[in-house]
Amino acid sequence: MTWRLPRGLPIFWQTLLLVLASLAASQIITIIMFVVMEPPRPDFNRLGDVAEALSGGSGEHGHRERALSVRYTAAAPVAAPGMTSDPAFTARLAWRLKVPADRVRLYFEPDQRASFGDDRLRRRDRLVPMRRGEPIFFNTVVAAVETADGWRVVKTPPRPLIAAWQKRMMLWFALSALALLPLAWWFARRLARPIRRFADAAERMGRDPLAPPVAEEGPAELRQTAHALNLMQERLAAYVAERTAMIGAIAHDLRTPLARIAFRIEAAPDEVRDKVQADIDQMRAMIAATIGFVRGSTSSREIHDVDLGTLLTGMAREEADMGRPVTAGTIEPLHVRGDPLALGRLFQNLIDNGVAYGGGVALSLEREGREAVVRVADEGPGLSEDKLERLFQPFERGDPSRNRETGGIGLGLTIARSIAQEHGGTLTLHNRDGGGLAAVCRLPCVEQV
Incomplete structure (x- = not known):
């Protein structure tokens, strides 16, 4: 059984639960890291390590990253800036190597910041921490002993750019982020899905007032917004229906x-x-x-899968059979979702306008991105740019004379654009290069499997 958030939980509480779950997961990962992974060890060298390296041993004790390096030089090393020496430490190192003190050199960087867990041994006059009477060098140390082959020199190498404990910390943070990524992805997907569905439903409602109401689902804020939008749609639909019925009744009477x-x-x-x-x-x-x-x-629409290519080819053939100057150019096999009767009325109005005002039309259907683009191009004189948009207004005509022999009453393009918008598309007019007018209708394509 999988755990799920309560249905309709407000976004505030969902976000708070995500933060709490993230903190809990981070703490669990931290505890696991402390239990499983090896804790970081101090990077230091004892005086005994230095003596062993000078005497010919490896000088590598424990798992230190800065193990002493060994080389031979002709001259004795000198102290670098910031380094110092202690005659007592040098004498103790010579005693360990069983050589005179004048044949031994020992330089180191002072360090009073750590006592290696023994606070009783911390003194202000000490240059480095001491443990059980032995110096502990956390910083750089250089030591040398004179041999028959020259001076044998051991030195602490430079610190790495990223230490081992820092690498473990980076791994720690990376694992924490990877562990929280599925939780964040699930939360974002759960929150974005109802918002996306709500936006799509609101867009459909904007195109078609008769579209189904928005589903009241998801977080409480979205459900309240969807409910208010549905109430607004009902009021607008009732208002439009009342005014439309009144106009229809007046026209009928x-x-x-x-x-x-x-x-x-x-x-x-x-x-x-x-x-x-x-x-x-x-x-x-x-x-x-x-x-x-x-x-x-x-009227309500019956939505089906419509083959636009077949629809336009059939309309062009029927127009040609009646002796009207209508031809079909490039027709691609594209499909849209819509009402076949309404789409037929849309293109028939465009064809009638093109024949009445342009003397003849040519139909074409091409795909541009995710849209099916239908062009109805005539061979007329075209129109001025200021009239191209005005023609979509009710009872607006290209011929202001109102002569019935030169066209209709000015509702054809209004109806055509209304149908295009109800199908999620657009309808515009453009003057063609070389003369003529083109009506361009763009509709969302349906991918065919």
């Missing part, structure tokens, strides 16, 4: 007075009747387009 007006002008002169009838037909078209826009905004 306008059909009755228009029908009465059309009936009553039958007795009017032909010149007046034709003009009024044209206005009535235009108002009917506007009402029909408005009702279609309202229905499209409030």
Whole structure:
């Protein structure tokens, strides 16, 4: 049975538990290191070690890193700066070597910082610590004895850049970090997963007001935020539905007075009747387009895997069969997640606009990164840059004359962009080099296994 944090625990308590668990793990590792690893030993040389090295022994006792090195010189060594000598120590060293004191040299760096555990032997007039009457050299020591081959010199080598105990400490910290890494990774993953899901759900909600509500899961702060966001979505959806239903009802109710007006002008002169009838037909078209826009905004979507290549190729073939100037260029086999009917309406609106204003269109589908890019390019004169974004506003047309023969009433691009945004995509207009306008729709791709 694995231990798990209580569901919905606030981020504050999760972070506190992580810190406490990290401290506990660090202390456990520290205790294990003290029990298992060998404790660091003082790095020193006794006077007996110096005598043994001078007499021909190795001079290596214990596990010291600074074992005495041996060499021969023609002249006797001299004291380096910061080193001193003690005649009593030199005499004792000569006695151990069984040679006269004038044939022995002993220089060392004074050290009064350590007594090697024997505080009773610490005295201010001593140059180095003493133990059982024997000098202990923690710092550099140089000793020499005159032999038939010259002076035999032993010297403490320089201290290493990183001592053995320092290496053990570095290993200690590295093991502690490695031991805490899985715990930190698990905590970060556990904390980031609901945040990432919350962000994705909020993004879907921003694209589509009818998207499913955000899952109320994870830490307490996230659950409270998700609950507030779901309440906001419900209020916004109710507000939009109310306003949309009102617009749809008004547009629907306008059909009755228009029908009465059309009936009553039958007795009017032909010149007046034709003009009024044209206005009535235009108002009917506007009402029909408005009702279609309202229905499209409030209807639920059926999400499927959509083969965009097949969809666009089929639309281009059907348009060509009807004698419309629509061709298909580069079409890659790309898939997206969405409503096939809504996507068909999106591209049909773009095709209709291109044929009405540009004289003909060419379709293409290519992949750019993780997006499927659909281009509907026409052969028209293009538009000024200040109009490219305004055309996506409701009832905004490229032709300000409102002539039905030159296009619709200005809802086609509005509907198309709304559908693209509901599918997590974008829709923009660009003037083509050499003339013409291109509608570029970008939709997230679905990887095919």
